[in-house]
Amino acid sequence: MFILRGMPSAIRFDLRAPIESVPGVGPRRAGAFHGLGIQTIADLIRHLPARHEFEAAESRIADTPLGVVASVRGEVSATRVTLRGKKRFEAVLMDHTGRLDVVWFNGLYLRERVRVGETIRVQGKATKFKGGLQMVNPRVEFLDAGHDPSPGEERLRPVYPASEELNSREIERCVDRVLNDALAQIDDHLSDEFRRERELPSLRDAHRMMHRPANESEVLAARRRLAYDEFLMLQLGVQLKRAHQRRTLHAPALRWSPEIDRHIRERVPFTLTPGQEVVVKEVAKDLQQATPANRLIQGDVGAGKTVVALYAMLMAAASGRQAALMAPTEILAEQHHASIERMLEGSNVKVALLTGAATAAERASVLRRAAEGEIDILVGTHALLTGGVRFKSLAVAVIDEQHRFGVHQRAALREKSDEPGSAPHVLVMTATPIPRTLSLTIFGDLDVSTIKGLPPGRIPVTTRVVGPEKRDEVYAYLRERVERGEQAYVVVPAIDTGESDASESGGGKGLADLRSTMKRLEEGPLKGKRLAALHGRLKRATRERVMERFRLGQIDVLVATTVIEVGVDIPNASVMIVEHAERFGLAQLHQLRGRVGRGARRSLCVLIGEPATEDGAARLEALAESSDGFDLAEKDLELRGPGELFGARQSGLPPFRVATLPRDMDLLLMARRDAAAWIERSPALAEPAERLLRARLLRTHGQALGLGDVA
Ligand code: ADP
Ligand code: MG
Numbered sequence: 232m233f234i235l236r237g238m239p240s241a242i243r244f245d246l247r248a249p250i251e252s253v254p255g256v257g258p259r260r261a262g263a264f265h266g267l268g269i270q271t272i273a274d275l276i277r278h279l280p281a282r283h284e285f286e287a288a289e290s291r292i293a294d295t296p297l298g299v300v301a302s303v304r305g306e307v308s309a310t311r312v313t314l315r316g317k318k319r320f321e322a323v324l325m326d327h328t329g330r331l332d333v334v335w336f337n338g339l340y341l342r343e344r345v346r347v348g349e350t351i352r353v354q355g356k357a358t359k360f361k362g363g364l365q366m367v368n369p370r371v372e373f374l375d376a377g378h379d380p381s382p383g384e385e386r387l388r389p390v391y392p393a394s395e396e397l398n399s400r401e402i403e404r405c406v407d408r409v410l411n412d413a414l415a416q417i418d419d420h421l422s423d424e425f426r427r428e429r430e431l432p433s434l435r436d437a438h439r440m441m442h443r444p445a446n447e448s449e450v451l452a453a454r455r456r457l458a459y460d461e462f463l464m465l466q467l468g469v470q471l472k473r474a475h476q477r478r479t480l481h482a483p484a485l486r487w488s489p490e491i492d493r494h495i496r497e498r499v500p501f502t503l504t505p506g507q508e509v510v511v512k513e514v515a516k517d518l519q520q521a522t523p524a525n526r527l528i529q530g531d532v533g534a535g536k537t538v539v540a541l542y543a544m545l546m547a548a549a550s551g552r553q554a555a556l557m558a559p560t561e562i563l564a565e566q567h568h569a570s571i572e573r574m575l576e577g578s579n580v581k582v583a584l585l586t587g588a589a590t591a592a593e594r595a596s597v598l599r600r601a602a603e604g605e606i607d608i609l610v611g612t613h614a615l616l617t618g619g620v621r622f623k624s625l626a627v628a629v630i631d632e633q634h635r636f637g638v639h640q641r642a643a644l645r646e647k648s649d650e651p652g653s654a655p656h657v658l659v660m661t662a663t664p665i666p667r668t669l670s671l672t673i674f675g676d677l678d679v680s681t682i683k684g685l686p687p688g689r690i691p692v693t694t695r696v697v698g699p700e701k702r703d704e705v706y707a708y709l710r711e712r713v714e715r716g717e718q719a720y721v722v723v724p725a726i727d728t729g730e731s732d733a734s735e736s737g738g739g740k741g742l743a744d745l746r747s748t749m750k751r752l753e754e755g756p757l758k759g760k761r762l763a764a765l766h767g768r769l770k771r772a773t774r775e776r777v778m779e780r781f782r783l784g785q786i787d788v789l790v791a792t793t794v795i796e797v798g799v800d801i802p803n804a805s806v807m808i809v810e811h812a813e814r815f816g817l818a819q820l821h822q823l824r825g826r827v828g829r830g831a832r833r834s835l836c837v838l839i840g841e842p843a844t845e846d847g848a849a850r851l852e853a854l855a856e857s858s859d860g861f862d863l864a865e866k867d868l869e870l871r872g873p874g875e876l877f878g879a880r881q882s883g884l885p886p887f888r889v890a891t892l893p894r895d896m897d898l899l900l901m902a903r904r905d906a907a908a909w910i911e912r913s914p915a916l917a918e919p920a921e922r923l924l925r926a927r928l929l930r931t932h933g934q935a936l937g938l939g940d941v942a
Contacts, residue, residue: 244412246273253408263396264405275406276413279441279457279889280389283450286354289382293328295357295364302383303331303366304352304374312342320345324353331357332365341371350374387444406442414439420924429901431456458890459898466906467916467924468932473525474914480645480654482523483626485550487515495545498574499538506683507535511542513680517656518546518627523645524656530682531860532825533689536660539682540629541571543658548580548607552626555644555655556610559632560767561586562794565775567631568610570800585611585620588771594619602649616643624648628655632662632797642937662797662822662860691858692828694836696812696851705808705837706756712806713760713787717832719806721790722823723748724814748810749790757788765791796822802830812840813847817867820854 249271250256250264269275285299295301305324313319320338322345324331333353335341345351355369391402417435419426426433432440432452440453492515496503503511510528517524530536544554556571558564568584575582583606585597600606604623609615625648630640645654659677697705709719723744749764763777763786780786782801789795789804796819807827812820820838827834838855842848853866890898910916916925929938 242412242415244272244409246271246276246413246416248272250275250405253405255408256405260397260401263394266394266396267392272409272413275402275409276417276438276442277888278391278402281392282390283387283444283447284390286383286386286388288385289352291328292324292326292331292364295331297357297359299356300354300388301357301366302352302354303357304350305331307345307347307349307351310342310345310347312339314339324351330363332360332363333369334365334367336368338368344373345371387446387450389442389444410439410442418923420921420927422920429459429905431459434460454889455898458887458895459902461887461890462895462899462902463906464928464931466903467909467928468936468938470906470910471914471916471928472936472938474910476525476654477522478914480523481521481652482654482656483550483552483624483650484521485518485546485552485626485656487519487546491546491549494549495542498545498578499541500574501686503538504535504682504684504686506530506681507539510539510680510682513678514539514543514658515546517678518543523654524658525641525677526656526658527677527679528658528660528682529679530660530662531685532662532822533685533829534662534682535686536631536662536682537567537570540631540658540660541574543627543629543656544608545580547626550626552624553601553604553606553622554608554627554629555615555622555625555647556608556629556631557615557640557644558610558612559797560794561588561612561771562765562767562774562778562799563631563797564610564612565771566778566799571608571610580607581605582608582610585609585614586771587612587614589614613640615647616640620647622648624650624653625655627658629658629660631660662825688831689828690831690833692807692824692834692836694824694838694855694858696838696840696855699839699841702839703756705839706752709788709806709808710756710760712835713757717806718781718784718786718801718804719788719808720795720804720823720826721748721752721788721808721810722795723790723792723810744810745790745792752788752790761785761787763789765789765794767792767794793819793823795826799826800829801826803832805830805832805834807834807836809836809838809840812838812851813842817850817853817863818860820850821860821863824854824858825860 244252249261250269251258251261253272253275256264264270264275267278269278287296287299287301289302289304290296292303292305295303303324303326305326307322308325308330309323311321313321317336318339320335320341322333324333331353352372352374353366353369354372355366357364357366359365389399389403389406391399391406393399393402414435417438419434421431421434423433431437434456437453437456440449441457444450444453510530514524514526514528517526528536528539540556544556547554556564556567558567564584564586568582572582581600583597583600585594589597597606597609598619598621601609602621602623609622614620628644628647630644641657641659644657648655713719745764745766749762753762763781765774765777769777777786777789778799778801781789781804784803793815805827807824809815809820809823815823824836827836838851840847840851842851850867853863857863857866913921916928932938
């Protein structure tokens with residue numbers, strides 16, 4: 232028999248039709264669907280079950296299976312209402328094989344309906360309880376003359392993400408109505424052959440198997456296809472962009488010679504570690520090319536990334552061109568500026584600083600000198616990205632601490648050079664070690680260098696996790712160490728992005744915490760010691776003075792918000808105390824801990840916390856157990872999921888709906904390889920057969936990845 236394609240078929244539900252067009256969906260229910268982000272039938276079909284529950288066929292009470300959703304019918308032989316303690320309604324259900332005790336917590340409303348002598352059917356998970364069989368909070372059906380459901384067959388029931396207004400069963404019923412029609416309209420953007428090679432089901436089958444699986448392996452196959460698609464789309468987007476840049480952007484090929492190398496190294500007050508050597512070589516090679524480098528340099532906290540940045544920037548200066556270094560906070564920008572100036576003292580390389588704290592006159596002067604090529608190295612915050620900043624010939628742009636800067640910032644920096652047709656080499660540094668799994672997805676467009684190991688002589692930091700009841704002890708001990716000439720940080724949580732101190736109202740609470748902590752310490756355990764507060768709202772001059780005095784040992788304890796989270800480098804500080812540690816993320820705590828252990832002293836990090844959740848406790852424990860940032864990052868990823876670690880705000884990318892890392896790592900690698908080969912073959916995705924793929928790609932990632940100019 233032939234099936235004629237293109238024949239008008241009797242499709243009742245168009246994918247684009249609003250959800251209200253499904254019978255039974257009135258205005259109220261439609262509102263509930265909208266609340267779940269479902270406007271159209273297509274949205275409904277994309278609303279995938281979060282999981283599936285095995286639902287057994289109806290059984291006799293004695294044969295009730297355990298651990299799955301069982302279905303049992305019987306006669307109510309007794310009921311009881313309990314009002315004390317946990318309010319509950321209980322019923323005893325009997326058939327000729329045995330007895331089932333049923334409990335509905337808060338189920339008092341059932342007492343009018345579940346009456347002795349009636350036959351009902353319950354669906355839920357049964358457990359053995361005190362020798363008998365028990366079911367807690369099952370679904371109940373009342374069987375009477377008009378309603379006598381068939382015993383049914385076993386199946387996998389989809390459990391949909393639901394809401395108070397709309398439960399999973401209602402969504403399921405709605406999907407049932409439209410599924411066949413909807414499936415018939417789903418076209419695939421991957422060819423049969425492509426799918427066959429990878430043993431992936433069609434998009435149509437994948438949706439059918441997700442909503443109505445015949446068995447577990449169908450769920451797995453469907454998930455595999457959908458997760459693969461998510462990775463493929465992202466990888467195609469990223470690599471499409473990259474291929475486009477390779478073709479259209481040119482960068483200054485910088486000079487390198489043993490002599491230049493020697494001059495640069497003379498400026499560095501230490502010998503590079505083997506790990507730094509490897510990365511410096513990779514970078515030097517990149518910068519000698521006429522295509523813009525796009526490289527992520529990762530290394531654990533304290534691994535010594537700054538010197539690699541300096542090397543790159545001095546290569547630019549050696550070729551008579553400019554470099555920019557962008558840091559996520561003013562404090563860090565100021566510190567980089569100060570330390571680079573120290574190292575370059577007496578050389579003819581001109582260094583300048585530009586942050587949001589600059590006065591109008593300072594800013595105007597910096598802008599003019601950058602545009603005229605008088606500044607060789609410009610250090611700054613995101614203020615570097617603002618419109619007025621132009622360079623005569625920007626050859627190297629370094630972004631420190633990438634986790635605060637996304638794809639857009641890199642794009643903005645690329646356009647800063649006034650040299651016609653020229654884009655800078657971009658280096659991105661991160662001390663929040665990005666698990667390999669993530670760097671492949673989110674930074675799929677970057678080459679990656681990793682600085683292995685730490686500079687010599689570092690003594691590992693001892694980490695202790697304690698509850699608030701130990702606080703007095705902790706500070707008494709801190710006093711002892713301060714009296715021995717050590718310096719410390721005390722960090723209180725504050726929602727302080729550092730990018731814009733005025734923007735986050737949460738920072739206010741942080742400041743209140745900071746003030747009260749200061750007061751408590753000054754009047755109590757640290758009375759007579761030299762304390763200073765540090766936070767993002769201080770005037771720049773004040774902040775710089777505080778940092779300088781701390782560096783010179785004129786302050787014993789710096790009580791700070793998270794402004795010191797990244798980058799701050801004061802080797803004499805050897806104690807870090809974090810208050811309310813449960814409010815910080817794992818990566819953040821690792822960063823904070825990284826502020827100590829930089830000098831010759833044995834350092835200590837105390838996390839005072841009261842985690843309210845198991846995950847919270849696991850986070851603090853993980854930190855006490857490991858000092859390896861890469862380990863911790865993988866752990867963090869498991870605990871929180873990539874969405875948390877790299878919120879949409881940071882990466883600018885839509886979250887995955889099906890794919891999960893690290894579980895789907897193999898799919899990610901496959902998608903990455905496939906995308907690379909694809910773009911190699913078809914660099915603009917402009918073939919007629921690619922129309923659907925291209926449209927879907929633009930819809931998902933066009934904006935976040937800035938694909939507008941590419942496709
Ligand atoms: P991060 O990778 O966290 O940015 P930094 O670049 O701030 O690390 O370096 C941390 C500290 O280690 C700094 O005080 C720096 O001067 C020092 N350092 C970096 N490399 C070396 C090295 N090869 N030998 C000795 N000290 C080093
Ligand atoms: Mg750093």
